[in-house]
Each structure stands twice: as structure tokens, then as C-alpha cells.
Amino acid sequence: MSKVIVVTSGKGGVGKTTSAAAISAGLAKQGHKTVVIDFDVGLRNLDMIMGCERRVVFDFINVIQGDAKLKQALIKDRRLENLSVLPTSQTRDKDALTREGVGKVLDELREEFDYIVCDSPAGIERGAQLAMYYADEAVLVTNPEVSSVRDSDRMLGLLNSKTRRAEEDGAEPINAHLLLTRFDPKRSGDGEMMTVEDVLEILAIPLLGVIPESPAVLRASNEGVPVVMGDKSRAATAYEEAVARLTGEQIEIRIEGEDRPGFFQRIFGRTA
Amino acid sequence: MSMFGFNFRSRKAKSAQTAKDRLQILLAHERGTEGSGSGPDYLPLLQRDILAAIKKHVHVEGDAVDIRMEREDDISSIEINIDLLKQAARAD
Ligand SMILES: Nc1ncnc2c1ncn2[C@@H]1O[C@H](COP(=O)(O)OP(=O)(O)O)[C@@H](O)[C@H]1O
Ligand SMILES: [Mg+2]
Numbered sequence: 001m002s003k004v005i006v007v008t009s010g011k012g013g014v015g016k017t018t019s020a021a022a023i024s025a026g027l028a029k030q031g032h033k034t035v036v037i038d039f040d041v042g043l044r045n046l047d048m049i050m051g052c053e054r055r056v057v058f059d060f061i062n063v064i065q066g067d068a069k070l071k072q073a074l075i076k077d078r079r080l081e082n083l084s085v086l087p088t089s090q091t092r093d094k095d096a097l098t099r100e101g102v103g104k105v106l107d108e109l110r111e112e113f114d115y116i117v118c119d120s121p122a123g124i125e126r127g128a129q130l131a132m133y134y135a136d137e138a139v140l141v142t143n144p145e146v147s148s149v150r151d152s153d154r155m156l157g158l159l160n161s162k163t164r165r166a167e168e169d170g171a172e173p174i175n176a177h178l179l180l181t182r183f184d185p186k187r188s189g190d191g192e193m194m195t196v197e198d199v200l201e202i203l204a205i206p207l208l209g210v211i212p213e214s215p216a217v218l219r220a221s222n223e224g225v226p227v228v229m230g231d232k233s234r235a236a237t238a239y240e241e242a243v244a245r246l247t248g249e250q251i252e253i254r255i256e257g258e259d260r261p262g263f264f265q266r267i268f269g270r271t272a
Numbered sequence: 273m274s275m276f277g278f279n280f281r282s283r284k285a286k287s288a289q290t291a292k293d294r295l296q297i298l299l300a301h302e303r304g305t306e307g308s309g310s311g312p313d314y315l316p317l318l319q320r321d322i323l324a325a326i327k328k329h330v331h332v333e334g335d336a337v338d339i340r341m342e343r344e345d346d347i348s349s350i351e352i353n354i355d356l357l358k359q360a361a362r363a364d
Contacts, residue, residue, distance in 0.1 A: 048294065048298070053298050054298065054342055054343040055340065055341065055342055056341075057315055057339055057340060058339075062316065067316045068316065068319075069335040071335065071338070072335070072338055072339065090302060221291070222288055222291035222294075223287050223291070224290075
């Protein structure tokens with residue numbers, strides 16, 4: 001059974017696209033057939049982060065409007081054979097995405113892919129709601145910062161009310177996971193930034209991983225190489241472990257600079 | 273600074289330069305196409321016309337034509353693949 005995973009946050013600039021790229025590349029590296037879809041109509045960026053921007057001919061909207069077949073719009077990654085990208089339109093009208101159209105495309109993708117990763121736009125409007133509507137799982141990208149945590153809480157509300165799984169009688173609710181990104185262990189240790197435990201206490205959903213603030217992320221976006229495909233870095237390792245947890249592996253959550261053995265294990269054990 | 277033929281910050285400088293190069297190529301193609309879709313406007317039409325031309329001679333499926341594009345600094349190339357296996361499978 002293939003899984004649709006939405007990467008969402010409410011707030012912009014927290015690391016959704018970075019995470020969608022890293023998670024999809026990580027899943028493909030593990031051997032799962034994976035496609036990552038850009039839902040940010042009008043502000044296409046996933047193609048650049050994935051390094052396939054020069055190869056975009058047709059997009060998600062062309063497919064929904066019947067101007068292109070799905071296989072024509074899918075861009076196969078040249079580094080990972082299990083990975084494909086479905087870019088969004090750069091300039092077309094946002095209303096071009098319809099719930100019915102998205103549903104059809106996802107159904108077709110389910111036939112070919114194990115994982116369908118949806119990179120949500122920011123906000124709580126139509127685009128973000130369509131990105132989450134058909135999801136089976138959600139990765140809630142959150143920074144340890146008040147507005148981001150508040151927005152994530154808001155998104156949790158939408159995940160539990162405005163999605164197919166929420167509307168269908170008898171359907172299991174969407175499985176939501178917290179991905180804490182841009183975390184700075186030193187500032188958190190100094191009391192300048194909320195701790196992982198603080199954020200978990202507020203949002204009360206299982207923790208998928210903690211991604212440190214890392215210069216490797218900017219380098220990855222400069223080069224169009226998702227962070228897990230580049231040189232080894234703390235961010236890459238953290239994403240790889242998050243991907244492993246997403247596929248059901250039990251891996252202890254470790255944070256460099258944190259030396260409180262068992263602490264994160266306890267958090268993980270309690271919430272997972 | 274690379275007076276001695278190397279640069280202590282070459283790593284960083286390299287990835288930033290890559291970012292700039294990628295943006296320049298991309299934006300050169302994107303600017304002035306406001307209101308249109310992803311590829312050049314004519315691509316969906318070109319595809320339709322190619323398909324129509326082929327259909328005059330052989331029976332092919334609607335999805336038998338695949339157009340790929342690669343944008344480079346000074347040239348862009350379009351690659352057109354026509355799936356003839358589908359044609360071979362027609363009722364003879
Ligand atoms: N772990 C991280 N360390 C450093 N910078 C990061 C990290 N995660 C994201 N960023 C940076 O934050 C900015 C926003 O990230 P992006 O993934 O585009 O967010 P979103 O899709 O949520 O708007 C980008 O400049 C990105 O390079
Ligand atoms: Mg984004």
C-alpha cells in the first residue's frame with residue numbers, strides 16, 4: 001500500500017521544502033519508489049532544491065488540466081533511480097488545483113510509487129488544504145519558536161478536521177509526526193530557545209526527528225542536491241534517521257551537543 | 273581572494289557560485305513568461321501537432337509522444353520521443 005505524506009507547517013520559511021526534498025531522497029535511497037510533488041502553485045521552488053529546474057517542461061497543473069500526461073510531467077532524478085519529482089506551475093492561477101484533479105493524480109501515482117510526498121505551501125488556505133487533503137501521514141515541520149509552534153498547532157486542527165481521513169466515517173485519522181528543524185542545541189541549552197521537550201509538551205504528537213541548524217542546508221540548496229544526497233553532515237544524518245523512523249524503524253533520537261543519555265529516548269518512547 | 277592559486281574558502285565560494293549560475297540560467301528563461309505555464313507556451317501545442325502528424329500515417333496512442341527539455345547557458349534542447357511499441361501493438 002502506498003502512502004501519501006504531507007509536509008506542512010502553516011508558517012513559511014521553516015524548512016518544509018528542504019524537508020520534503022530530504023525525506024523523499026532519503027526514502028528513495030532506502031529503495032522505496034518515491035515521488036515528491038510541489039503544491040506551492042505560483043512559487044515553484046522544489047525543482048531548484050531537487051536540482052531539476054532545467055528539465056521542467058510540463059507540470060502538475062498541466063496534468064490536472066489535461067494538457068499533459070502524468071508520465072510526461074514526472075521528472076526522474078538522475079542520481080537516485082527510485083526518485084521522481086512532479087513540479088508545480090510557476091505562474092498559473094492557483095484555482096487550477098482542484099480537489100478532484102489532485103485526487104485523480106494521486107490515485108494514478110499510487111499505482112507506481114510507494115511514497116508520495118507532498119510539499120505544502122505556507123498558510124492555511126486552499127493550497128495548503130489541498131496538499132493535506134488526501135494524506136495518510138503528516139510531517140509537521142516546526143521551528144522552536146513561538147509563531148511556528150502556534151501555527152503547527154493550528155495545522156494539527158486542520159489535519160484532524162479538513163482532510164479525507166477526518167471526513168470519512170471509520171477512517172483512521174492522519175498520522176501526524178513532529179519534525180523539529182533549525183534546532184540549535186547550544187541556544188536551547190542556554191535557555192535562549194525552547195527545548196525539544198518544551199515543543200513536544202505543547203504539540204503532543206510523536207517526534208519524528210530533530211534537524212539541527214546547519215550550513216549544509218544552504219550548501220545543498222545552492223547546489224540543488226537534497227541534503228541527504230550530499231556530503232555527510234549532521235543535518236543529513238538527522239534527516240536519514242527521521243526517514244528511518246517514518247518507515248517504522250525504532251531509532252533513538254540523538255542530538256549533538258546534548259549529553260543526557262536516555263533523555264530523548266524517553267521522549268521518543270513516550271510519544272511514539 | 274585566490275592570489276596563490278587556491279582559496280581557503282573555496283568550498284563555500286563554490287556552492288554560492290553554483291547557486292548564482294543556476295539562477296541566472298533559470299531566470300533568463302523564466303522572465304517574460306509571466307502568465308504562462310512551466311515550459312515555453314508552444315510545447316503543449318507542439319506536442320499536439322506532432323501527434324496529429326504521426327496519426328496521419330500510423331495509429332498511435334495519445335500518450336505516445338513524450339517531450340523533454342534541457343535548458344543550458346546558451347542553448348536549450350528539446351528531446352522528442354515517440355513510443356512506437358504502442359504503434360506495433362495496433363490491430364493489423
Ligand atoms: N536545518 C536548517 N539549517 C539551516 N538552514 C535551514 C534549515 N532548514 C531550512 N533552512 C533554510 O531556511 C529557509 C527556508 O527553508 P524552506 O525549506 O524553503 O522552507 P519552507 O518550504 O517551509 O518555506 C531556506 O533558506 C533554507 O535553506
Ligand atoms: Mg516551501
